[in-house]
Amino acid sequence: xxxxxxxxxxxxxxxxxxxxxxxxxxxxxxxxxxxxxxxxxxxxxxxxxxxxxxxxxxxxxxxxxxxxxxxxxxxxxxxxxxxxxxxxxxxxxxxxxxxxxxxxxxxxxxxxxxxxxxxxxxxxxxxxxxxxxxxxxxxxxxxxxxxxxxxxxxxxxxxxxxxxxxxxxxxxxxxxxxxxxxxxxxxxxxxxxxxxxxxxxxxxxxxxxxxxxxxxxxxxxxxxxxxxxxxxxxxxxxxxxxxxxxxxxxxxxxxxxxxxxxxxxxxxxxxxxxxxxxxxxxxxxxxxxxxxxxxxxxxxxxxxxxxxxxxxxxxxxxxxxxxxxxxxxxxxxxxxxxxxxxxxxxxxxxxxxxxxxxxxxxxxxxxxxxxxxxxxxxxxxxxxxxxxxxxxxxxxxxxxxxxxxxxxxxxxxxxxxxxxxxxxxxxxxxxxxxxxxxxxxxxxxxxxxxxxxxxxxxxxxxxxxxxxxxxxxxxxxxxxxxxxxxxxxxxxxxxxxxxxxxxxxxxxxxxxxxxxxxxxxxxxxxxxxxxxxxxxxxxxxxxxxxxxxxxxxxxxxxxxxxxxxxxxxxxxxxxxxxxxxxxxxxxxxxxxxxxxxxxxxxxxxxxxxxxxxxxxxxxxxxxxxxxxxxxxxxxxxxxxxxxxxxxxxxxxxxxxxxxxxxxxxxxxxxxxxxxxxxxxxxxxxxxxxxxxxxxxxxxxxxxxxxxxxxxxxxxxxxxxxxxxxxxxxxxxxxxxxxxxxxxxxxxxxxxxxxxxxxxxxxxxxxxxxxxxxx
Amino acid sequence: xxxxxxxxxxxxxxxxxxxxxxxxxxxxxxxxxxxxxxxxxxxxxxxxxxxxxxxxxxxxxxxxxxxxxxxxxxxxxxxxxxxxxxxxxxxxxxxxxxxxxxxxxxxxxxxxxxxxxxxxxxxxxxxxxxxxxxxxxxxxxxxxxxxxxxxxxxxxxxxxxx
Ligand code: FES
Ligand code: FES
Numbered sequence: 001x002x003x004x005x006x007x008x009x010x011x012x013x014x015x016x017x018x019x020x021x022x023x024x025x026x027x028x029x030x031x032x033x034x035x036x037x038x039x040x041x042x043x044x045x046x047x048x049x050x051x052x053x054x055x056x057x058x059x060x061x062x063x064x065x066x067x068x069x070x071x072x073x074x075x076x077x078x079x080x081x082x083x084x085x086x087x088x089x090x091x092x093x094x095x096x097x098x099x100x101x102x103x104x105x106x107x108x109x110x111x112x113x114x115x116x117x118x119x120x121x122x123x124x125x126x127x128x129x130x131x132x133x134x135x136x137x138x139x140x141x142x143x144x145x146x147x148x149x150x151x152x153x154x155x156x157x158x159x160x161x162x163x164x165x166x167x168x169x170x171x172x173x174x175x176x177x178x179x180x181x182x183x184x185x186x187x188x189x190x191x192x193x194x195x196x197x198x199x200x201x202x203x204x205x206x207x208x209x210x211x212x213x214x215x216x217x218x219x220x221x222x223x224x225x226x227x228x229x230x231x232x233x234x235x236x237x238x239x240x241x242x243x244x245x246x247x248x249x250x251x252x253x254x255x256x257x258x259x260x261x262x263x264x265x266x267x268x269x270x271x272x273x274x275x276x277x278x279x280x281x282x283x284x285x286x287x288x289x290x291x292x293x294x295x296x297x298x299x300x301x302x303x304x305x306x307x308x309x310x311x312x313x314x315x316x317x318x319x320x321x322x323x324x325x326x327x328x329x330x331x332x333x334x335x336x337x338x339x340x341x342x343x344x345x346x347x348x349x350x351x352x353x354x355x356x357x358x359x360x361x362x363x364x365x366x367x368x369x370x371x372x373x374x375x376x377x378x379x380x381x382x383x384x385x386x387x388x389x390x391x392x393x394x395x396x397x398x399x400x401x402x403x404x405x406x407x408x409x410x411x412x413x414x415x416x417x418x419x420x421x422x423x424x425x426x427x428x429x430x431x432x433x434x435x436x437x438x439x440x441x442x443x444x445x446x447x448x449x450x451x452x453x454x455x456x457x458x459x460x461x462x463x464x465x466x467x468x469x470x471x472x473x474x475x476x477x478x479x480x481x482x483x484x485x486x487x488x489x490x491x492x493x494x495x496x497x498x499x500x501x502x503x504x505x506x507x508x509x510x511x512x513x514x515x516x517x518x519x520x521x522x523x524x525x526x527x528x529x530x531x532x533x534x535x536x537x538x539x540x541x542x543x544x545x546x547x548x549x550x551x552x553x554x555x556x557x558x559x560x561x562x563x564x565x566x567x568x569x570x571x572x573x574x575x576x577x578x579x580x581x582x583x584x585x586x587x588x589x590x591x592x593x594x595x596x597x598x599x600x601x602x603x604x605x606x607x608x609x610x611x612x613x614x615x616x617x618x619x620x621x622x623x624x625x626x627x628x629x630x631x632x633x634x635x636x637x638x639x640x641x642x643x644x645x646x647x648x649x650x651x652x653x654x655x656x657x658x659x660x661x662x663x664x665x666x667x668x669x670x671x672x673x674x675x676x677x678x679x680x681x682x683x684x685x686x687x688x689x690x691x692x693x694x695x696x697x698x699x700x701x702x703x704x705x706x707x708x709x710x711x712x713x714x715x716x717x718x719x720x721x722x723x724x725x726x727x728x729x730x731x732x733x734x735x736x737x738x739x740x741x742x743x744x745x746x747x748x749x750x751x752x753x754x755x756x757x758x759x760x761x762x763x764x765x766x767x768x769x770x771x772x773x774x
Numbered sequence: 775x776x777x778x779x780x781x782x783x784x785x786x787x788x789x790x791x792x793x794x795x796x797x798x799x800x801x802x803x804x805x806x807x808x809x810x811x812x813x814x815x816x817x818x819x820x821x822x823x824x825x826x827x828x829x830x831x832x833x834x835x836x837x838x839x840x841x842x843x844x845x846x847x848x849x850x851x852x853x854x855x856x857x858x859x860x861x862x863x864x865x866x867x868x869x870x871x872x873x874x875x876x877x878x879x880x881x882x883x884x885x886x887x888x889x890x891x892x893x894x895x896x897x898x899x900x901x902x903x904x905x906x907x908x909x910x911x912x913x914x915x916x917x918x919x920x921x922x923x924x925x926x927x928x929x930x931x932x933x934x935x936x
Binding site for chain 1: 803808809810811812815817851854859863864868869870872873878882900904906908909911913914
């Protein structure tokens, strides 16, 4: 590791003071004089035609200022596929879909008014699961699918519920299976789950009479939100301003466009007034997005010496009632479909289908938690059947320098070191040695591990911009629009800026929280890409500022700019440090003794664009991964075979995250992600009854508490510098969540010899599988 | 039905006009401008709205403001000293126990109450004390470390004062 002054150091979070003191403002903390409060009427049915909406009684109520529904606001929205109406139009497609909204002087009045809106429905047949959606002559959730606008990198199928099909073809799959010594086929499934950010979603909107729109929102993507709002409502970018306060957790659930249009539609009806709409916890469950459910069928061919030589994988995602953002989850899962393996012959078909379920969208891992659940369970089945050590089987088959991955990209030694991740986890688990025998014979212990990879899933034109602005005393303000959603980007990005400026981080201030009128452009805070992408933009911004300083200094010192260098305090002639100008004397313009001044205030601008291409429509080959993060996760568990009760003894995760910018926040991402992964492994599932969500509350949808922590949990950094990352850093936000479920399922198999192929891995499921085995 | 009541919050009597169905959380946030306590669920299930009520931690979303008359209420704002941070707050920063920060006020309030009654809690006691405070970001590990660190610092400063 190089000698850095600001990196690899536990710089305390720059937002720490705000957050421990209660000073940090979140969306619900904003109040403006004369504000109106909004409530949303939601569909009680999962699939029904809307016969009529009668709002007259609600409108007549004292204190009601505006009522709106599809009759007044018929706009559609969507990041990748524009299929989602602001208000259910013509029909409702899931229970909980917004049908109408009211703005009133108080929340109580708005809530009472909602109840007075009369809607008549006629039931339609329910598309309740993937099988319903795919069957012949299926009820179509969107008969007009082909009329929607979408980006040309997606492939909806006419006359079906399929909103995207991503095919991947590599090598010769027929030949691969023909040459296989053994072939394995299995099916794996997982249910929808919720992000559950602790902060419920909220938005404030004001539509002025001169058609300028201002929105505050709990948003991961202020600029993308601005773009999608202006598209939906027919405005110019310059007339829409989005301001983003601190966000109380996102995990993908606040990416793209969400519930903001509901507030905007009301604001349009009550011009000049602030509308405040804050979701209840139940509405967060019903009315935001979820991780899609999935069914995967994996067929794998193995050669005599244990190499995987063919894999055919079909994944079907239950995208829910609207595809919108989820379209790209299908694509991202599709191009990574085989996971981090070196396989010569691959056939992948990844589908997204409409159902009458909650809307699927971006979720930490973005298709990769789903695909690795299938792939890493399958690998364990194969290794066990071959009587090979599962760690060794993976070492043999994973991507290494020289390998070609699923979409035809070549792996180099800069891509990351997968084998080192496996070795680190194996070592921590004391792999190969059996677990200590518990005293009680009915308690069984086991160990499991699972690998993972992920690249940021983003279009090739996902760009970033940053600025560094010198103050009079040569301190610096950094501007960027990466959203602080808890991951610590304000701190990490400021450390990167300080490092490039060769200053101590205490000399910098991060302007952080974005306002689209003032802040530099940023595509979205998603895909674990902010430290990596914005970090690069910041480096370019510092270089730009330095070039400006050098230009003036060269004139003053009568040298060429190439003879100059800058440290944190001065610009100086290389080899002659005494010939220098202190920064405060130059960063606002240099003044000669006679008063004449040259140059001006120094501000540097930098941008970053990933170097990507679209993928081939028929084969999925191309370059969609700006960088990869490899990892391995392991678990040791014990099961009480009388009750099925499982206890997690140890969780460990090793990730090749390149240069670690801030070990404490990186650790926070890893541990937090692993525990969210634990939730998805053993607890979390959105349950349906007759197409209606049955557990939209913390009473019935449990997430991990401090009491659910494993006895031991450990993170391991592997640091192979990424040649395209800022100071060699790469992404880490999503990855720790991804392979905890298969690691635990594999440990269960090791302990008791049962293979559970459907998440979550509940005690009841363990018990019933044990009974079946007998 | 509205009513005038007096609420004792952070040692100050506030005269407020409230609706009969308004929760203490809503009145603290909307009428007293004390927005550190957050609404995460409104149903007593997440701990984001925790305040010290009559000396013990409570979910202010479950308490009607009208019932709170005459009760001593302490919020995160009241725990924070005038011109620096409380050792618990500083430990939360130093140990990386904060991510999105939405659960943080509730966590700190709960910790404050725990360390008042049990200045030297074991790891199990800490887990138990905060198990009603949900955090989706941190996985709790660094929060638990911060609480242990805060306990250590508080003990040390007490020792010094003696
Ligand atoms: S808001 Fe009170 S417990 Fe969740
Ligand atoms: S820090 Fe985000 S919920 Fe705890």
